[in-house]
Amino acid sequence: MFTLRTVAQPDTLEAAYKLVTEKRNNTILGGCAYLRLGSQTIPVGVDLSKLGLQYITEHSSTIEIGAMTSLREVETHAAVKNCGAGLLSKAVANIVGVQFRNIATVGASVFMRYGFSDFLTALLALDAEVELVKGGRMSLIAFLDSPRTKDILTKVIIRKCNGHAAYQALRNSAADYPLLTVAVSRLDGKWRIAVGARPTRAKLAAQAAARLENAGQEITAAVTEEAARLAVSELPFGSNRRASAAYRQAVAETLIKRAIAEVAACK
Ligand SMILES: Cc1cc2nc3c(=O)[nH]c(=O)nc-3n(C[C@H](O)[C@H](O)[C@H](O)COP(=O)(O)OP(=O)(O)OC[C@H]3O[C@@H](n4cnc5c(N)ncnc54)[C@H](O)[C@@H]3O)c2cc1C
Structure with a gap:
């Protein structure tokens, strides 16, 4: 303690x-x-509890989530459930248990860039932005690529878009950290494939997403398999006590295929 x-x-x-x-x-x-x-x-x-950072606010084109908002609030909020096919709500729903999600906060979950993060994997597929006191507003991708410095994350911003998204993760047991996380989205016509817990933090598979873009509306089983293989080859995978790199690669290919198929089936 x-x-x-x-x-x-x-x-x-x-x-x-x-x-x-x-x-x-x-x-x-x-x-x-x-x-x-x-x-x-x-x-x-x-x-930070006197700073009014515990909120979820819906605007015409965005949803803003304050840093002190709990993961449970994210999971259950109607506007978040309606955004990006409820991807964010689905992603956090398997983190430990309800009591835990009632205390774990959005700000820490993003700022700490945990490799195993279900939350970050989903946010990447939603093309989220973040706001920091010193760093200002930037895309989540830019934040994750920036050097670690002391700062305070004040909010996460998600664009409201049309389309579908799917979340997949694998755990050795229900409340454990995930050994792999996958979020796939096609929002406003653009595909995104995010893979996390490799065991390093979530990243987008750009080449695999481009393969899906090129296929247009024809996302056949062959295209899905090709995109999943591309994603696995373009992202680095490593080993830790939860799983080996080879196991993660095999799991990733399967989970990515399932997620693409789920999104492609939603017309
Ligand atoms: C046992 C356990 C299991 C978990 N399993 C999962 C899982 O399966 N999937 C998953 O995605 N996550 C998991 N998590 C992570 C969890 O979801 C939270 O992300 C984590 O607990 C941090 O949230 P917190 O509010 O408890 O942060 P705290 O413990 O309060 O803080 C953690 C760090 O974040 C910093 N911090 C807090 N708020 C801010 C801010 N606004 N700006 C900048 N820095 C800040 C603090 O200074 C501190 O260094 C797990 C955590 C634990 C403890």
Whole structure:
């Protein structure tokens, strides 16, 4: 269990950012589900709960999700369920259990770039954006490719688009971390294939998506198989105690095929 020397509840984002960056070990407190697995001593725990960051707001073309929103709120919110065929809600629904999802927060789930993240895999397929206090607003892809620096993630922005999406993941047991995650979407006519837990963090398979684009409306079984093989060959896979690289590649090919077939079947 971690030790908190003091807890601060700043009233403004600027004050929160100042506190977080003041000392190396000062830490933002999300739901603390992950933090409590560690044993670090935190001089100042920065609690963001006075900053109004727990919300899901629907606008005409976007949905904004505040950093302190819980994964359970994401899972059950009507607007999120209606967006991108409910991809985000489906992706988080298998994370541990309801009580856990009631405390784990969106901000930490994105900012920490966990390799095993169901949430990031789905957000990539939705072409999401993020906003940070220092870094400003940027695409999720740009954020994931940027160097790690101390910052505060304030919200995630999802574009509302027409189309379909499918989520697939494999776990050794129900509440375990996934050993592979796959999200496939065709939104506003554009295909995206995101594969995570390889075991490194989720990435888009651009060549495989391009193969599907080129096929137009004719997504045959052969095209699906070719795209899945391309995705597996263009992304790196590794081994850890949950699965070997070879096993992950085999699972990825199958899950990607299933997800493409599911999306292609929705006209
Ligand atoms: C046992 C366990 C199993 C899990 N299984 C899965 C799984 O199967 N799939 C999955 O996708 N995820 C899984 N997760 C991750 C989980 O979904 C959350 O992403 C994780 O717990 C972090 O959320 P939190 O609110 O608890 O963060 P905290 O523990 O509060 O914080 C974690 C870190 O994030 C930083 N942080 C918090 N908020 C912000 C912010 N707004 N901006 C910048 N930094 C911030 C904190 O400073 C801290 O360093 C699991 C986590 C645990 C503990």
